[in-house]
Amino acid sequence: MKDLVDARILFKNIFGKERNITKKDIEEKIIKVGYKESLTFECKTFKKVSKIDDDLKEKNIIKPLVGFLNKSLPEGGILVLGIDAKNKIPTNIIPIDERLIKDEEQLRSWIVNNIFSIPFSYTFPSLEIEEVKISEHEKIFIIEIHPIDSNTVYISRFTDYAYIRKGDETQRISLIETLRLIEEKKSPRVVVNLNKVALEKNERNAKIKFKLSFLNKGNKPAYHLISLIGFILKKGNKEKVIIKGKGTNVIDVTSHNPDTLKTFQVNMKTPLYPFFPMIFGEFEIELSKESEVEMKININEEMSYSSQKFMISEEGIEKFQSFWKTYV
Numbered sequence: 292m293k294d295l296v297d298a299r300i301l302f303k304n305i306f307g308k309e310r311n312i313t314k315k316d317i318e319e320k321i322i323k324v325g326y327k328e329s330l331t332f333e334c335k336t337f338k339k340v341s342k343i344d345d346d347l348k349e350k351n352i353i354k355p356l357v358g359f360l361n362k363s364l365p366e367g368g369i370l371v372l373g374i375d376a377k378n379k380i381p382t383n384i385i386p387i388d389e390r391l392i393k394d395e396e397q398l399r400s401w402i403v404n405n406i407f408s409i410p411f412s413y414t415f416p417s418l419e420i421e422e423v424k425i426s427e428h429e430k431i432f433i434i435e436i437h438p439i440d441s442n443t444v445y446i447s448r449f450t451d452y453a454y455i456r457k458g459d460e461t462q463r464i465s466l467i468e469t470l471r472l473i474e475e476k477k478s479p480r481v482v483v484n485l486n487k488v489a490l491e492k493n494e495r496n497a498k499i500k501f502k503l504s505f506l507n508k509g510n511k512p513a514y515h516l517i518s519l520i521g522f523i524l525k526k527g528n529k530e531k532v533i534i535k536g537k538g539t540n541v542i543d544v545t546s547h548n549p550d551t552l553k554t555f556q557v558n559m560k561t562p563l564y565p566f567f568p569m570i571f572g573e574f575e576i577e578l579s580k581e582s583e584v585e586m587k588i589n590i591n592e593e594m595s596y597s598s599q600k601f602m603i604s605e606e607g608i609e610k611f612q613s614f615w616k617t618y619v
Contacts (some may be wrong), residue, residue: 298417301331301369312433317374317384317390317461317611324530328395328459333361334374336385343391346540350433352398352434358447358461360406360416360438361472367417368456369435374397374431378460385428395420398432408443408472416445442510444473461610471617472609478594478617480509481516481563486570496531497576497605504570505590507563513592516559519544520572520588522552525602527582534584554582580605595616 299309305326306316320326321334328334335351335514337343351372359368375389392398406416416436424429438445446453446469454461464472486502503520507513522534523619536543536555541555548554557571570597578584584609586601600612 328379331368334371339413353447362456370434370464372432386425405448412440479513504568506568513563516592518557518590521554523581523585533577535575541572
């Protein structure tokens with residue numbers, strides 16, 4: 292498991308260490324600094340409770356953990372049991388009596404037995420729990436969780452609902468949204484990366500050379516991949532911009548796109564497997580100092596499409612927009 296994910300990376304980010312967290316650490320690193328709830332952090336308490344029933348387990352433990360597992364960025368999250376918060380900012384410690392949660396083993400059992408995935412995964416998420424002793428019979432529990440199988444959507448056994456973390460909130464998602472999320476998890480997710488960017492400048496103009504590669508960040512191979520790379524003048528004189536492109540399957544289709552300075556089409560004839568980048572073209576742009584050119588890259592394959600935009604100027608190339616969506 293530890294080879295697949297840095298299991299306590301969020302512990303280290305917050306506390307500066309992975310283990311042996313103390314009450315003082317919590318006071319200084321969370322409460323005093325007002326460590327706000329976020330995409331990766333939430334805290335819960337069990338005030339005036341004599342027993343943690345299934346409803347409380349669902350609301351305060353399982354729901355936020357499932358939300359961390361399903362969010363778009365798969366870095367997981369930390370849930371702290373025993374800290375109160377006001378307006379999403381931790382305010383004070385309200386420790387948990389051992390009569391409510393006996394120990395780490397009991398808490399782990401609740402979590403493992405009440406989170407499942409679709410499709411079924413034999414590998415449970417990476418789960419780390421730290422007990423922090425507050426008094427003889429009171430504790431705080433810090434839970435760090437990370438997804439390992441990125442093909443799955445996680446669901447609460449208590450409600451059969453899926454949740455997703457958005458900003459500082461955990462939201463229930465509908466059946467249709469759950470099915471769409473399952474399809475997204477199974478889809479290719481193709482983006483374009485810039486490789487080996489070289490910049491030459493003089494008093495009058497700049498010349499930029501770079502290679503483009505496809506990278507499949509999804510979980511299935513991408514077949515029948517077609518991409519359009521368009522260069523659009525945003526500032527300056529088009530007569531002072533020269534664009535050249537070459538490479539395997541790179542075709543100049545500017546005549547079909549007269550509103551662009553240049554447009555190239557790329558037809559991939561071989562499968563693009565997950566996380567094996569494939570360089571497909573080399574490009575060279577020469578432009579005057581006052582010119583700015585937008586490079587827009589649209590990628591289509593059988594299950595999804597994406598769009599990326601880069602701004603090219605004498606300073607080089609800067610990415611400013613990215614979008615990906617499935618057809619389902």
